[in-house]
Amino acid sequence: MKILLIGSGGREHAMARKFSKSSKVSKIFVAPGNGGTALEDKCENVAITGIDKLLAFAKENNIELTVVGPEDPLTEGISDAFKAEGLRIFGPCKNGAMLEGSKSFSKEFMKKYGVKTAAYEVFEDAEKAMAYLYTVDYPIVIKADGLAAGKGVSICETVEEGKKAISDFMLDDIFNGAGKRVVIEEFLVGVEASILSITDGKTIIPFISAKDHKQIYDGGKGPNTGGMGVISPNPYVTDEVLQDFKDNIMARTLDGIQKEGFDFKGIIFFGVMITKKGSYLLEYNVRMGDPETQSVLGLMDTDFVELIEAALDERLSDVEVQWKNGACCNVVLASKGYPLSYKKGYEISIDESVKNDVIIAGATLKNGKLLTSGGRVLSVVGVGKDYEEARKVAYEKLQKVSFEGMVYRTDIGKVE
Structure with missing residues (x-):
């Protein structure tokens, strides 16, 4: 099978690596990709963007499956365009992608279908x-x-x-x-959880939970970023919390998707706040999270390609996703100055012993060298029998990675 994977971040490198391990896959084109996907087994970067060009590439190269990484193409209707040409693509159509594309749309959806969420008002x-x-x-x-x-x-x-x-x-x-347009909403006190899931429009299967660390500095201080690291599973997602989520958020979301007639075969990312009054939904994303993907896929035993095919064929009710025991910690190494201004073009040194534990996000490959090109440069992933071991492994491995101005949090996955 030939796959077209759309995107250029750490999420896409993690997905490309997971796809490359499938015996069903012979070739992965990543558009446009990054320095990590350029080096990954079975992968080739293609410098194309835009729905029309991607569609033409998929037809010309007999692509059997297209997977969309970021949200922008989904909200612009890439799945609609591919399906109109009879091509298999994983990701919701434009109407379903509005769950991420518009905060006011998603809040109204939550309200309509009884999904627990914070009180809010919308202003133009x-x-x-x-x-x-x-x-x-x-x-x-x-x-x-x-x-x-x-x-x-x-x-x-x-x-x-x-x-x-x-x-x-x-x-x-x-x-x-x-x-x-803005949404002003009630501030909820609690602990955040990321619950990625896959749906075929009839069934939703939640993945193992994750906990992102958004702020730039230790202790949750400083400005928000795209995410500085993740521990998975989330230590605060107990069996009781998970059941509350399934009953009051996940099941009601699926009910809404069906009643609205969304053509939704893809990922739903639930951003949840766990409070003393139960779990509340903060937001939907309609694609894999970054950096959650780097940890969640690190624990997934099931062939991700086979799972996607089951979703496209509406067979998820017959599937059980298999997970490794233990935990995964993913620490993001960022450029000095991120999330504000930062310099680019520094060479990245990665010891051969840890190259398979490094996932590239903001780096390009030039003349055989990886050079920094973004704020979040890469992730180092550690897997262990528990949270403590996973953290220890990740932080030991990141000592074998370096670039000028490298910054990272030292408390990713620390369980209070």
């Missing part, structure tokens, strides 16, 4: 949004309605902070249109 007028800030309890959460690369969320402790966020989002348009 900045003046009305600012007036509303005087009527709420703090802290408060302000979210850009559209796609903002995981950075369109501001937790505000005061009216002044709220007004600045609204001004940035709605008036200064720092997210190029994504923040012209």
